[in-house]
Amino acid sequence: MKEEGLQLFEGLREFCTGVLFQYVPKLLYSLLFLFIGWKLIKWFTGFLHKIFVKKKFDKSLQSFLHSVIDIVLKTLLIIAVAEMLGIQMTSFIAILGAAGLAVGMALQGTLQNFAGGVIILILKPFKVGDFIEQGGLSGTVQEIQIFNTILRTLDNKIVIVPNTQLATNTVTNYTRSGKRRVEVNVGIAYGEDVNKAREVLVEMTKKYPLIMQDEGNEPSVVVMGLGNSSVDLQVRAWVKSEDYLSILAALQQDTYETLGKNNIEIPFSQMTVHINNK
Secondary structure: OHHHHHHHHHHHHHHHHHHHHHHHHHHHHHHHHHHHHHHHHHHHHHHHHHHHHHOOOOHHHHHHHHHHHHHHHHHHHHHHHHHHOOOOHHHHHHHHHHHHHHHHHHOHHHHHHHHHHHHHHHHOOOOOOOEEEEOOEEEEEEEEOOOEEEEEOOOOOEEEEEHHHHHOOOOEEOOOOOEEEEEEEEEEOOOOOHHHHHHHHHHHHOOOOOEOOOOOOOOEEEEEEEOOOOEEEEEEEEEEHHHHHHHHHHHHHHHHHHHHHOOOOOOOOOOOOOOOOO
C-alpha cells in the first residue's frame, strides 16, 4: 500500500513537473509578448497620430483611422499570442467564420454604424469642428469614430450619435459655408417712421467689426409683415459661422436699446374693450 502511494506521488510529481517545464515558460513568454506588443501598438498609434497632425490630415480621418488601426493591430496581437500558446487558430478562425453570419445578424446595427462612418468620411457631409444639427440634436463635431460620432452641445454636454443616423438622415451643417446670416425680428408701432427705423438699425450694425460690410453682404432691414399691433421688421447681418451666437445675442439687446433711444415705439400685444352703457 505504501509502495502504491509512493508510485502515485511520483507519477503526480513527474506530471506536474512536466506541465510546469512545458507550459509555464510558454505562458510567461506569451504574457511578456502580449505586454510588449500592447505597449508597441500604443506607441505606434501615437506615432501615427503625430504624423497625421504634422501632415495636416483631415481631423475626421485622423480619429477614424486611429480607431481602425488600433483595433486591427490588437486583434492580430491576440491571435499571435494564442498561436504561441499552442491554440490552433486555423480551426478557431474556421469556427469564427461559421459563426460569422450569426454574429453579423446580432451586430447588424454595429456593422451599419461602421458603414455609416465610412460613408461620412467619403462624402464628407461634415468634419471635425463643424456645428451640425440632426433630429433635434445639435453640437460641434469632436470626433468621428468607427461606430459613433461625438458631439459637444452648446451647454458642454457630450452626445454620442450612431454614424448610421448621421449618414442616412438629413443633416444641417451650419459651418460648411463659412458664414451665417443673423436675423433679429422686431416690431414697431403703427404710425412710426419705418424709414427712420431702418436707418438707425442699419447704422447700429456698423459698429460691430465682426459683421460683414462688403458688397453683397451688407446689413439690411426689411419689412416682414403687418401684424395686429405692429409693423414687423427684420434686421439681417452676415457674420462668420463661429461669430453667429455672440452677434445674435448682442444685436437683440442693441436693437431694443437703439429703437428706445430714437423714440421709436416697440408695441406690446394689447386688447381694446369697448363697453356699451345702454
